[in-house]
Amino acid sequence: MQPETYCYCRYEVAGPLLTLTLDRPEVLNSLHPDAHRELADAFDRYAADPALRVAIVTGAGERAFCVGTDLKALDATGDHTKPSTGFAGITHRFDLWKPLIAAVNGLCLGGGMEILTACDIAVASDHAQFGLSEPRVGLAALGGGLLQRLPRQIGMKDAMALVLTGKRISADEARRVGLINEVVPAAQLMARTRALADDILACAPLAIQASKQVMLMSLAQASLASTMHEDYPLAQRMLASDDAREGPKAFADKRPPNWTGH
Known part of the structure; x- marks a missing residue:
């Protein structure tokens, strides 16, 4: 698989910086098995390429970062297949020591939260919303590590409130509880995220x-x-x-x- 053949994500390199964009805006960047496989291949490439030092992960369009599993595709095929490296090819990748920055450009729900918590730093647009909607469709956020990562990242009480209610929170609330680092106007999201990447690139x-x-x-x-x-x-x-x-x-x-x- 080559980046130019990807159908569900965009792999864009600018010097030592990779921008990896989930590219299914018509379904709010939800993921199905083929998308998982492409993203796993993309993260493999990032990990293996010594010229790449920082990666930004974002979603196509202005509506969503990622809303998790493509439930319509799941209902049609019954296929739950994911790569060994987990949801989006990242949640079970425990040996990637290069930095990942999430640029959350809209809805970040379910599996989108799995991707977010697998990143090291996160910047969100001011209209972004966050939530774990799984319990509201009869499921739980199992298998991607979110239930293990979330209380480590934001504390048990705030994690429980997100997990047990299925409610969405605003970008400002996500910043307050420590789920993300910064909130910026949507028009400034990628510029601010690239500035953070530049700060990292200034280091050894x-x-x-x-x-x-x-x-x-x-x-x-x-x-x-x-x-x-x-x-x-x-x-x-x-x-x-x-x-x-x-x-x-x-x-x-x-x-x-x-x-x-x-």
């Missing part, structure tokens, strides 16, 4: 990846003390890298650093 690639690895791997440890003694492979690689020497040298020389990722 291995330092960013090591930091993400340490933060996420430490969540699996039972105590703070155990996290301090854990072996984090990317941290060791970073410390031995050329970039670890380049940063202090550039500072001493009063010049911008030249990061190589090595």
Whole structure:
């Protein structure tokens, strides 16, 4: 599968930045098995390409980021198939240490929330809405990790309120509970998200990846003390890298650093 053959997502590269757009606006960017497979392939490519350092994930159109599973397709085919890497090819991908930024351009419901919580940073347009609608159609948000991620990211009470009511919340409320980082006018969404990507790109690639690895791997440890003694492979690689020497040298020389990722 090649990016130019994708039918349900757009894979757009600009230097070290990937913009991955869910491209089914006619069904609010809901996903079916073929869309899941394309997205899994896209994330595989991002992970494997050393030239790509940051990815933005967004939805086509102005109405929706993603509203989850395409229920009409599911009713027609009965096909629940997803890749081993989970919903949208991302929710079960536990070894992607490159950053993911969600640009939430509208409705973010059900599986859209699964994608959102699998990203590291999130910016939303001011008209975006968020919710877990599964209980209202007789389902639960199982299998994508959201029920496990959400209380880790926003706290148990706010997570319970979202999960148990099925109600939608506004972008401002999502910001208040910590589900997203920023709210901006819709016209500024991609510019602000790219500015955040540029901030990340100004940092050393291995330092960013090591930091993400340490933060996420430490969540699996039972105590703070155990996290301090854990072996984090990317941290060791970073410390031995050329970039670890380049940063202090550039500072001493009063010049911008030249990061190589090595």
